Amino acid sequence: MNNFPLIDLGIIVIYLIAMVLVGVYFSKKNTSSEAYTKAAGTIPSWAIGISLYATFLSSNTFLGVPGKAYGTNWNAFAFSLSMPLAAFIAAKYFVPFYRKHTTVSAYTNLENRFGTWARSYAVICFLLTQVARMGSIFFGISLTLQALTGLDMSLIMLVTGICIVIYTILGGIEAVIWTEVFQGILLTVGALIVIGTLVYNIPGGTHTIMDIGLRDDKFSLGSFSLTDFSTSTFWVILLYGFFMNLTNFGMDQNYVQRYHTAPNAKEAAKSVWLCTWLYIPISLLFFVIGVCLYAYYDVNPDLLSTIKEQTAMERIGSGDANLAAIMGSLTPADYGDKVLPHYMVNHIPTGILGLIVSAILAAAMSTISSGMNASATVFTEDIYKRYINPNVSDKGNLRVLLIGTGVFGAIGMFAGIAMIGVQSILDVWWTLSGIFAGGMLGLFLLGITNKKVGNSDAMLATIFGIVVILWMTFSYLLPEEYGFLRNMLHANMIIVVGTIAILLVGNISQRLRRATSNK
Template sequence: MSELPIVDIAIIGLYLLAMIGIGFYFSRKNKNADQFTKASGHIPGWALGLSFYATFLSSNTFLGVPGKAFGSNWNSFVFSLSMPLAAWVAAKYFVPFYRKTGEISAYTHLEHRFGAWARTYTMACFVLTQLARMGSIFFGIALTIEALTGIDMRTIMMVSGICIITYTLLGGMEAVIWTEVVQAIIKTIGAAAVVWLVMSRMENGISDVWHIGGVNEKFSLGSYSLSDWSSSTFWVVLLYGFFINLNNFGIDQNYVQRYHAARSEKEAARSIWLCVYWYVPVSLVFFFIGSALFAYFDQHPELIQHVKEQVALEKGIAVGALVPSDYGDKVLPHFMVTSVPHGLLGLIIAAILSAAMSTISSGMNSSATVFLKDIYQRYIDKSITPRREMMVLYVSTATMGVLAIVAGIAMIGVKSILDLWWQLAGIFSGGMLGLFLLGMLSRTAGNFEAKLATVIGIIVILWMTFSFMLPEELNAIRNPFHLNMVIVVGTLSIFLVGAITARLRRPTAQHA
């Protein structure tokens, strides 16, 4: 990091040491799997709420959202607007359900409902989702820090990954939660600092942002047409956001595990709402940052010319052929390089690192937990000793961290971090949520109905995702929906096929 001033290097170094220090502090408590996976159920609700908020506010938000707003508009903010309804469903139904079962894994009860295959299938979908999420986050922080330092992106991912693996291994879930509390504060301060910096460089402050953004339709939430499901309209993103957020709050091991870490059911439910109260307005701040950067570089086009030339060279096209979405993810890092004063730059980099570390550390811990409960104890060693439990947790945590780094390296070169993550999340989450809803809402659906519905749901998801690759003569059977609809249609396919099949088979079963 020789290209950064010593004061910024010191701030970043102190932050990383502090995170590892928290891991060492809580390592003395990690004597059993109960402490490692759910902090023995002693975490206050306000800390869990900030932990949820920090997980949502990943580097995909810190970098991808401003890049998306710069390149297009505020259409993606509709995702945030869907959170309250999903939070209400989760707080009212899912939290009491999980607290009552007492199972640390979100997927154990599916075995009781449909069989071992359902538990293993949803666990595998969860792990793939986590790898996609963590990989995109590693890529996001590497993209920024490379722009600031010139260090190779692969090196950045490996170094930051080692730090995250270290404190997650040492401190377990309690370290994850309390580091996320610190990270939530740092992220929020970092966002406020970026807003202040951009505003201070505008000729007429916020009025320029509203004027330039308005002329270029940067504040649009998308089309409100109810007949267009092939583009990213307001309703498409709203439905996508509701189903993804219901998946997050309702069946994602990251969140379910922390419901068990709460002192009580009431505090667990309150933590969901605290997350919503923080995330929705702060995510709006990040969209504003993207629009403000668009206005800033509209006033000073010469300051973005270098980025445009670099992207044009990478794509092999003329600079004049570029559109803002082609280089949106590079705009915030470029602004930081050229406009942020010494000292404050280190704070903002620490905020970006914290945005990444919170989501990755919780993903590693939760993935290790489901591997222990749903794979190792289910298929390998049912009478596992406490010492062996800790060994499995340590090894699987580190393994997930390494695989996430590999996934991040594989993503180098993608156009939009946010678009990539949304697409992968839709593919892997649709099957999980549909099966969960079938199990919870249909009293008559059994193993046969669940298997049939899941197979059909997977076929639908694969068709919606990859039918664009069909030759031109088969254009009539290509997916007519926007890719954000994958989780919506996939979830509904599994639930409706299972519920309807169970209803049709019920008279036959009763007659027999």
């Protein structure tokens, strides 16, 4: 184990115990499945808004965004800039829609609209998305704690996962929301502390940071070309962000479930806007951290040797290859995710380090606990009660919710272990979420934008959309002689093209069917 200060370790342990005690406190209120999943509609909009913000601002943001900004530029900030338009659509259309349909699951309405297959498809997509999200977050937090303690990453995931599972099982959605309020605040304070120490430790402070950032184009939002969709341009990330945020606000059980915890639709809509106006400026802080880290290691290049050696060793797997040659070929993008943990280990004062690590834990715990609760709710409502035991009692329903929460927590841990060794947390999460969410969003939008679309139209459109998504995802595996069939668009365009394909095919099918029947 690394020489991790006992004071910092104590702060982290106290934080973990406090979260478990929160779960114990709220467990007394969970006397029914409605209280466990909806908190009986008693949560104020400001608390829901901060909770949504904390769910957005996961440890993927705390670690992945600074790493991305360090390795490239501020291109990923276009994702944040897409949120207001998605929030407008969500507040005006999605929130009233879900409040009108009182079922807690986001996917029950798809069955009413198109049949059981639509509900089942959306549920599968959602659960796969949540497993990918929880896995990437478990991986991110273990990456940081390994740098601090030297412990095995799998062991770290196991210990933190058990704590998260305990407080989520005991506390239900009310515990998740109120702990996320605290965690969102702690996360923001942690980001400000990191920026403050970086500015203090860089000779010349903000002036030096600005000079280096401008010199190496670190503040760039990417190319604004309207003809290039094969690289990570501003428009590619903006489109991806818009469609991904529509999925979050419109189809993600994490968000839809929170709409039901508000007293009414108006308060639920307020929470969406509060989440948006909090996320945009505070997410910018993490891009600032990335540039500050870049400037710090630019003026202290010798400090990068440990990070580069660790990255090189991960790539070769042993000491047999030419380590020096590999280290010399590495670019900032190759080791960006490791820079912030390295800086924290070596340059954050004792006591403050424990607070910041607790903030990262808070980010991880808020998102993972949300994912566990939402996944268990979807499994119970859309699988267990629909296909296994429709007449289950409320007590039995609550028991399934509790068991499901623990099971999905365990699955998320195993997914995180499977991700050990990936290059960029943010890239992995964005790619996987785009693959799983594209068809789900397209089907949902098809159902609410055109009331004339029937079951056969929706099924045809979804099948076509799945084929498009699979082609865009795996066509790079085609042999060279079939290279002309490969997808030439950036991976973040998968959700965009997949969603549009479903909307187009569904509407065309509906028009052709009606035209044929009128002859």
